[in-house]
Amino acid sequence: MGCMVEWRELLRRWMIFIESVVEEHERGERKGGHEDFVDVLLQVQRENVASGSPIHRESVKALILDMFVAGIDTTASLIEWAMAELLGHPLILKKLQSEVREIAEAKQAITEDMLEKNALPKSRDQRDPPPPPARPSPYSPGCPGIQFAMSVDELALANLVGNFDFSLPVGEELDMSEAPGLTVRKRTALLAVVTPW
Numbered sequence: 001m002g003c004m005v006e007w008r009e010l011l012r013r014w015m016i017f018i019e020s021v022v023e024e025h026e027r028g029e030r031k032g033g034h035e036d037f038v039d040v041l042l043q044v045q046r047e048n049v050a051s052g053s054p055i056h057r058e059s060v061k062a063l064i065l066d067m068f069v070a071g072i073d074t075t076a077s078l079i080e081w082a083m084a085e086l087l088g089h090p091l092i093l094k095k096l097q098s099e100v101r102e103i104a105e106a107k108q109a110i111t112e113d114m115l116e117k118n119a120l121p122k123s124r125d126q127r128d129p130p131p132p133p134a135r136p137s138p139y140s141p142g143c144p145g146i147q148f149a150m151s152v153d154e155l156a157l158a159n160l161v162g163n164f165d166f167s168l169p170v171g172e173e174l175d176m177s178e179a180p181g182l183t184v185r186k187r188t189a190l191l192a193v194v195t196p197w
Helices: 002-027 037-050 058-090 091-104 112-116 125-129 146-163
Strands: 164-169 193-196
Touching: 002 037, 002 058, 037 058, 058 091, 058 146, 058 164, 091 146, 091 164, 146 164
Parallel strands: none
Antiparallel strands: 164 193
């Protein structure tokens, strides 16, 4: 029961925050000259009102919330799988750490501009075969947050491997089996020894 109360309070806070973001966009007070996801949603909302098929404000806020929430679970899962793969291949992990640390030049954090230069290595591509080609369908245009998610994932992983050393606990076996579900999760949670670099 207490958990539900906490979740409701958290959701209430999120919705207050999202409402403030929507209002900021409506007033035109945000910084930067680029159109973003919220701008596009508000434009679609205005167009639909004009055509007689309004999209309600609550629907706009729900879509914004979905963008945040959908990314959290997939990012956490992706980072766990990536770290498991790297721990299973310690030489590749060391090479990646060396390359990331060289790029960062002893800075505390990897920044987005390093990603924009495509400076971070794509070691997975060198080891795994390419996936089969995608067959786009007119009814599934893809994830609208893919670019955002990729940036978040790359930044998180680069900062982890750049700032910490990782190893498996002594005597621990790496379990790469999958658990059933909507997203592909590890059957057993990844357990690693993490030390600051």
